[in-house]
Structures are given as structure tokens and as C-alpha cells.
Amino acid sequence: MAQGAEAFWQGVWYGRSRWVYLLLPLTGLFRLLAAARRVWLEKRHQQQLSVPVIVVGNISVGGTGKTPLIISLAEHLQQRGYRPGIVSRGYGGRAPNYPLAVTPDTPVHHSGDEPLAIARATGCPVVVGPDRVAAGQRLCDQGCDLILSDDGLQHYRLARALEIAVVDGRRGFGNGHCLPAGPLREPVRRLQEVDWIVVNGAPDDALSERLSGLSPLSDSSNPTGPYRMSIQPRSWCPVSGGAPEPLSRFREGQSVHAVAGIGHPERFFTTLEQLQLTPIPHAFPDHHEYTPGQLDFDPPAPVVMTAKDAVKCQAFARPDWWYLSVSADLPDRFWQTLDTRLDLLKRDFSAEHQT
CATH class of the missing domain: 3.40.50.300 (P-loop containing nucleotide triphosphate hydrolases)
Structure with a gap:
């Protein structure tokens, strides 16, 4: 349900919905309160x-x-x-x-x-x-x-x-x-x-x-x-822990189940495509709490995710689960x-x- 609500509002804010302008009076109130809060905190x-x-x-x-x-x-x-x-x-x-x-x-x-x-x-x-x-x-x-x-x-x-x-x-x-x-x-x-x-x-x-x-x-x-x-991929790291492996560990065109519980999952999926992989996308709400069995996907394929997702999956990770280590350039x-x-x-x- 949370995922649906998040997707709904993202679609409204970044789309062309006109009914949202009915909320502009509330936006005016929000801006007024936010400005007053800032002055109050900075001054006092x-x-x-x-x-x-x-x-x-x-x-x-x-x-x-x-x-x-x-x-x-x-x-x-x-x-x-x-x-x-x-x-x-x-x-x-x-x-x-x-x-x-x-x-x-x-x-x-x-x-x-x-x-x-x-x-x-x-x-x-x-x-x-x-x-x-x-x-x-x-x-x-x-x-x-x-x-x-x-x-x-x-x-x-x-x-x-x-x-x-x-x-x-x-x-x-x-x-x-x-x-x-x-x-x-x-x-x-x-x-x-x-x-x-x-x-x-x-x-x-x-x-x-x-x-x-x-x-x-x-x-x-x-x-x-x-x-x-730009976000530059560094290496693939086992979610369960262990030494990183080069980006070439996956063959070109290989299908992978791509898990992303971040603010903009499409960015991660695009990165995988740039690495010449074929991602099967699985978008989750930002900060999603994963549970064992939730990432059992069909057809069988390696599961890849972000480092932010990996810290929540380490306890029940399988050997073919990997996270992408990245750096900011x-x-x-x-x-x-x-x-x-x-x-x-x-x-x-x-x-x-x-x-």
C-alpha cells in the first residue's frame, strides 16, 4: 500500500496532473509555516x-x-x-x-x-x-x-x-x-x-x-x-559478505533480478542497462524492510541490488545475491x-x- 501511495504522488508531482493545483492553498500554508519555522530555529x-x-x-x-x-x-x-x-x-x-x-x-x-x-x-x-x-x-x-x-x-x-x-x-x-x-x-x-x-x-x-x-x-x-x-559503478560485492569482484563477473546481456528500494529506482535499473545487463526490475518503496522469501523470483537468475538494500538483506542473503558498489564522480x-x-x-x- 505504501508503495502504491508513493508511486501515486510521484506520478502526480512529476507528471501533468492538473487537479493537484487544487492543493495550492495548502502549499501556501506549508510555505508560510516552513518559513516561520526556519526563522524561529535560526534566531532562537x-x-x-x-x-x-x-x-x-x-x-x-x-x-x-x-x-x-x-x-x-x-x-x-x-x-x-x-x-x-x-x-x-x-x-x-x-x-x-x-x-x-x-x-x-x-x-x-x-x-x-x-x-x-x-x-x-x-x-x-x-x-x-x-x-x-x-x-x-x-x-x-x-x-x-x-x-x-x-x-x-x-x-x-x-x-x-x-x-x-x-x-x-x-x-x-x-x-x-x-x-x-x-x-x-x-x-x-x-x-x-x-x-x-x-x-x-x-x-x-x-x-x-x-x-x-x-x-x-x-x-x-x-x-x-x-x-x-555521475554515479560510477566500482564492483560487485556479495550481499552475504566477502571480497568484491569486477564488473565483468556478469556476462553481457545476462538477465538479473534488479531490486531497488530507493527514492528513484529507475536510476539503478538504468545503470544496470549501461553495464550491458538485462534487468528484471523489482521496485520497492524507499527504505523498504525486506523479509526472507520476498526476493524469491521466477525465473531463476542472480539478484542484484544497491548497497542500501544489501544491509537489510545480509542476514538471509543467498550466494547469488550481489550489490553494486558505486562512487560519485x-x-x-x-x-x-x-x-x-x-x-x-x-x-x-x-x-x-x-x-
């Missing part, structure tokens, strides 16, 4: 941690590709000598207490799928909890010198030094309206305030034109972007501007805490 309740916070988020409902970007950012920071930590809401998890430190062995029903996948991929300290300030403070106490906030653009109680907004290059902003008439959490003009705009995939002409009003896609001298990000210009801003932040925070 926002808290600054002792280390810089980089928020990675979006303005739309559903997945845009934040998780691969978070992983690539963490790896880049580690290579530069930082000790990054990651905070997340832990959506889908129900921990016995919060904030919860997530390790590779944490039960997925405690942590949620994305934080566990991030912890396993990066080896960074990961803490989840509805109170991101408390989660961030836990990471500071563990010795982290920089914090990445996963999907935290609208969590204004946590002060941030930098913001990165991720936009889905294929779906864009849907009909351009905020909830409930459209898929947006905040108006598109919110992107004028962020430090970087990252577009996951090549935008179509309409989206490129929309973004050009914020900052031109073709202007390489513009440090804000937008920067085009961004232009050198993005990393150069990030490093420049980080150097300035490091100096500023160091000076602030010496006084």
Missing part, C-alpha cells in the same frame, strides 16, 4: 558546534543521490588528513536510545539503512538521532574535526558552515511547487543560498534553463556550480573549490577557539 534555537559542519541535502522529497556524494566527500576528507564524522536522522531505524553510534555491526533496524551503508563504505564515525546537535556533539567528543550532515538542509537548529544541495538531473523539480501540491520541501530559490549545487546526471534543457537563473551551468569560473555528478573544479573553502574554515575555526 540554532546551535554552533566546535567544528565546521557541511550539510548535504536537497529541496525535494525522495532520493537525489546524496549517499554516494556523502561517501565520496568522506573519502576525500580522509585523504586530506581530516577526521570526518557523519550525522544522520537514521530514517527507518528504531534505536534503543539516541544518539546512536553506528558501526559496521550495528543492527540495521537500529541504525536505518543509509547510515549503516555509509559506515561500512567509509569507516568514518557515524552517529544517528533525531537531535542532530546532540549527534554532532557526540562526534566532536570522539575527536572528529569536521562533520558531514546527511540530508540536513532543512534541519536549521544545527548551524552549518557550508551547504551542498543535490538535484536529480532526470526528475528536476517536478511541477515546481512545494508540498503538498508538489515535491519540494522549500522553493527553488533556496538554492541561491547554498555554497554548491550538484546535479546528479545530465539535466535536460528545461532543468538547465531553470538552474541558469541561479548560476550558469557553463560558467566554469563560478564556484557555486551547478556541478554535474565530480569535476576537479568542485574539489578545488571545496578544498579552498575548507582551508579558510580550518583557519577561522582555529582562530575562534584560540581566543
Whole structure:
């Protein structure tokens, strides 16, 4: 039922349904309340941690590709000598207490799928909890010198030094309206305030034109972007655990049962087609909780999935179940501007805490 409701609203927001405009009065109320909430949190309740916070988020409902970007950012920071930590809401998890430190062995029903996948991929300290300030403070106490906030653009109680907004290059902003008439959490003009705009995939002409009003896609001298990000497959990994294998482990044209419980399952299916596989798609709701026997498909064929799905299937995985390890590929210009801003932040925070 949840899957049907999700598919229904996605079809409405990203289609051409006209009846949805009857909800515009509610959208106006939503925007008013969201704006008031932001002012209230920023003026009265926002808290600054002792280390810089980089928020990675979006303005739309559903997945845009934040998780691969978070992983690539963490790896880049580690290579530069930082000790990054990651905070997340832990959506889908129900921990016995919060904030919860997530390790590779944490039960997925405690942590949620994305934080566990991030912890396993990066080896960074990961803490989840509805109170991101408390989660961030836990990471500071563990010795982290920089914090990445996963999907935290609208969590204004946590002060941030930098913001990165991720936009889905294929779906864009849907009909351009905020909830409930459209898929947006905040108006598109919110992107004028962020430090970087990252577009996951090549935008179509309409989206490129929309973004050009914020900052031109073709202007390489513009440090804000937008920067085009592509998701690059790395290897196939056994869901049950073990050493990764090369992308060539499946023959060209091989049929596979493709499982995706993510915000935009079609993106995963397209990636498999680009790998010259023949996916039999099985789309599930975002953060779906799989059960044994649910992935028994006919006809028999290997089952492939995302890393986010794999952490929920490991306990009952079969030998022919695999997940695709991926990385986020961004232009050198993005990393150069990030490093420049980080150097300035490091100096500023160091000076602030010496006084």
C-alpha cells in the first residue's frame, strides 16, 4: 500500500496532473509555516558546534543521490588528513536510545539503512538521532574535526558552515511547487543560498534553463556550480559478505533480478542497462524492510541490488545475491573549490577557539 501511495504522488508531482493545483492553498500554508519555522530555529534555537559542519541535502522529497556524494566527500576528507564524522536522522531505524553510534555491526533496524551503508563504505564515525546537535556533539567528543550532515538542509537548529544541495538531473523539480501540491520541501530559490549545487546526471534543457537563473551551468569560473555528478559503478560485492569482484563477473546481456528500494529506482535499473545487463526490475518503496522469501523470483537468475538494500538483506542473503558498489564522480573544479573553502574554515575555526 505504501508503495502504491508513493508511486501515486510521484506520478502526480512529476507528471501533468492538473487537479493537484487544487492543493495550492495548502502549499501556501506549508510555505508560510516552513518559513516561520526556519526563522524561529535560526534566531532562537540554532546551535554552533566546535567544528565546521557541511550539510548535504536537497529541496525535494525522495532520493537525489546524496549517499554516494556523502561517501565520496568522506573519502576525500580522509585523504586530506581530516577526521570526518557523519550525522544522520537514521530514517527507518528504531534505536534503543539516541544518539546512536553506528558501526559496521550495528543492527540495521537500529541504525536505518543509509547510515549503516555509509559506515561500512567509509569507516568514518557515524552517529544517528533525531537531535542532530546532540549527534554532532557526540562526534566532536570522539575527536572528529569536521562533520558531514546527511540530508540536513532543512534541519536549521544545527548551524552549518557550508551547504551542498543535490538535484536529480532526470526528475528536476517536478511541477515546481512545494508540498503538498508538489515535491519540494522549500522553493527553488533556496538554492541561491547554498555554497554548491550538484546535479546528479545530465539535466535536460528545461532543468538547465531553470538552474541558469541561479548560476550558469557553463560558467566554469563560478564556484557555486551547478556541478554535474555521475554515479560510477566500482564492483560487485556479495550481499552475504566477502571480497568484491569486477564488473565483468556478469556476462553481457545476462538477465538479473534488479531490486531497488530507493527514492528513484529507475536510476539503478538504468545503470544496470549501461553495464550491458538485462534487468528484471523489482521496485520497492524507499527504505523498504525486506523479509526472507520476498526476493524469491521466477525465473531463476542472480539478484542484484544497491548497497542500501544489501544491509537489510545480509542476514538471509543467498550466494547469488550481489550489490553494486558505486562512487560519485565530480569535476576537479568542485574539489578545488571545496578544498579552498575548507582551508579558510580550518583557519577561522582555529582562530575562534584560540581566543
